[in-house]
Amino acid sequence: MTTTETMRASVMTGPGSLVIEERPVPVPGPNQVLIEVAAVGVCGSDVHYYRHGRIGDFVVNDPMILGHELSGRITAVGEGVDSGRVGQRVAVEPQHPCRRCKQCKAGRYNLCPDMKFYATPPIDGAFCRYVIIDEDFAYAVPDSMSDDAAALLEPLSVAIATMRKAGIVPGSSILIAGAGPIGVICAQAAKAFGASRIVVTDLVPSRREKALKFGATEVLDPAQVDVSAIEPVDAFVDATGVAVAVQSGIKAVGPAGKVVLVGMGADEYPLPVSHIANLEITVTGVFRYTDTWPAAIHLVNSGAVDLDSMVTGRYDLEHVADALDSDTDPASLKSIVNPS
Numbered sequence: 001m002t003t004t005e006t007m008r009a010s011v012m013t014g015p016g017s018l019v020i021e022e023r024p025v026p027v028p029g030p031n032q033v034l035i036e037v038a039a040v041g042v043c044g045s046d047v048h049y050y051r052h053g054r055i056g057d058f059v060v061n062d063p064m065i066l067g068h069e070l071s072g073r074i075t076a077v078g079e080g081v082d083s084g085r086v087g088q089r090v091a092v093e094p095q096h097p098c099r100r101c102k103q104c105k106a107g108r109y110n111l112c113p114d115m116k117f118y119a120t121p122p123i124d125g126a127f128c129r130y131v132i133i134d135e136d137f138a139y140a141v142p143d144s145m146s147d148d149a150a151a152l153l154e155p156l157s158v159a160i161a162t163m164r165k166a167g168i169v170p171g172s173s174i175l176i177a178g179a180g181p182i183g184v185i186c187a188q189a190a191k192a193f194g195a196s197r198i199v200v201t202d203l204v205p206s207r208r209e210k211a212l213k214f215g216a217t218e219v220l221d222p223a224q225v226d227v228s229a230i231e232p233v234d235a236f237v238d239a240t241g242v243a244v245a246v247q248s249g250i251k252a253v254g255p256a257g258k259v260v261l262v263g264m265g266a267d268e269y270p271l272p273v274s275h276i277a278n279l280e281i282t283v284t285g286v287f288r289y290t291d292t293w294p295a296a297i298h299l300v301n302s303g304a305v306d307l308d309s310m311v312t313g314r315y316d317l318e319h320v321a322d323a324l325d326s327d328t329d330p331a332s333l334k335s336i337v338n339p340s
Contacts, residue, residue, distance in 0.1 A: 008339070009128035010320040011063045015053040018321050023065075026132045028078035033085060033135045035092060038147040040126045041069030041155065042323045042335040044182070046119060048264060050324045056267060060121050066320070067125040067337065068094040068118035071150030074138060081135045091150040093137040093157070093293050094118035094126070110288040117288070127320055129339050139293045142301055148336050149300055149307040155182060155334075156305060157292035158262065159189035165284055166235035166258045170194030175230070177222075177249050178239035179207035180327075181334050182262055184214045184310065186237050191215035192304040201227055201245070204330045214306070228252050241265025250283070251275055259283040310334040 006022045013019055028034045045055060046066040053060045074088045097104050097112035104112050119125025141150045159182070168174060172195045176183050179202035190198050200211040201220045208219035220227060222245065232254030238246045241263030250259050250272050259281060276283060299305040313335040315323040326332040 007129035008317055009065050009124075010317045010337075010339075012050060012060065012066055013063045014060075015051060018050075020317060021063075023128060025130050028076055028081075028132045030079040031081060031135055032078040032132050033074045033081055033090075033138050034076040034078075035070075035072040035090060035131050035133065035138060036075045037070055037072040037126050037129060037131060037339045038089075039071050039151040040067040040337045040339065041148075041151045042067075042326065042337065043069055043155065044180070044264060044327070046125075047324050047327055049119070049121075050321075055264065058121050062122055064119070064121060065124035065127050066119045066324075067127040068120075069151050069154035070094065070118075070126040070131070071141070071147045071153075072131070075130070077135065078132075085135070085138075088138075088140050089143070089147075089150070090138040091141050091153045091293060091297070092126075092131070092133050093139065093289075094133070094154065095137060095288065096123075096134060108290060110290045127317065127337055127339060139297065141297060145297070145300060146308055148311050151336065152185075152307040152310065152334065153293060153296040153300065155185050156189065156296045156299065156307065157289040158182060158286060159186045160292045160295050160299075161289040162186055162237055162260050162262055162286050163189045163193045165260045165286055166237060168193040168195050168235060171196050172235065173197035173199075173231075173233040174235045174237065175199045175201070175227070175233045175249055175252050176211075176216075176237045176239060177201050177227075177242070177245040178263060179204070179211040179216075179219070180239060181310065183237075183239035184211055184333065185305075185307075186239060186262070187211055187215040188305045189299070192299050197233070199230065199233065201225075201249075206330050210333060214310070222248065233257065235260070237262060239263045243269035247272055250281065253279070253281050255279045255281075257281050261285045311336055314338060 228251035
């Protein structure tokens with residue numbers, strides 16, 4: 001249990017502006033736990049909020065703490081939670097759905113219209129010392145798993161949700177546009193799901209090389225190769241948000257294939273509708289995840305996915321801005337903030 005009433009937090013006060021503030025330590029309510037944060041991964045959405053102050057309809061109007069990929073240790077519990085959980089190392093699923101609406105009852109709690117999600121306006125995130133979460137969204141992790149890997153179970157969860165949507169099974173073929181953090185982690189997940197052909201495209205040579213180390217069986221430079229003309233794949237995942245990558249990737253999908261849009265880009269762009277219709281291709285998106293942490297823990301614990309090797313930089317609270325800007329370095333893959 002923390003003996004302090006305040007904590008340090010990195011607070012975004014506007015686009016490109018961060019300050020260190022003293023904030024009250026949150027108090028866990030019924031069925032909640034208080035977590036001392038150990039590690040927080042930097043996500044593309046954090047970077048987008050920091051630079052632009054919004055993502056689509058989600059606008060940062062008031063000061064907000066960024067960060068939603070996290071691990072830590074339970075230091076206190078609320079009413080109804082087993083006190084034996086104090087001291088437990090956990091990975092956090094950063095969602096608080098209402099659990100009562102139509103989407104929640106249908107098992108799609110990620111689409112809950114009343115969702116409170118870390119670092120999504122106006123909800124604070126985890127670039128701070130302590131956070132609270134519903135106790136069933138704090139997943140115990142084995143001692144063999146590092147704090148970094150436990151934090152990165154969150155982007156791995158995005159990849160797991162993506163592979164499920166893409167219908168990846170042993171022997172599948174998949175094309176992934178983009179060899180940034182999500183593209184690379186999707187390549188790892190595709191391999192873990194049994195895909196036998198994993199093609200990754202990226203404009204940056206060093207990122208293509210990294211993709212080969214993390215599960216890709218083939219890498220392509222889309223500036224040099226007509227991606228739409230490759231041997232058709234069963235599924236295409238876009239991790240770029242770039243219109244031309246989406247368009248060419250869809251054209252590379254064979255009959256009855258799947259397309260999953262993950263990357264953040266323009267709100268609208270043209271699609272090859274005749275190709276989609278004539279080949280009965282399913283096009284969908286991924287918005288977070290549902291029930292993915294148990295699978296993510298298994299994949300890491302079994303060695304099927306390597307998250308620790310993806311970490312290329314570590315920062316403290318005073319250098320969160322540097323962590324958010326680290327994506328400008330092609331050698332950077334995943335940055336971690338250690339708040340304590």
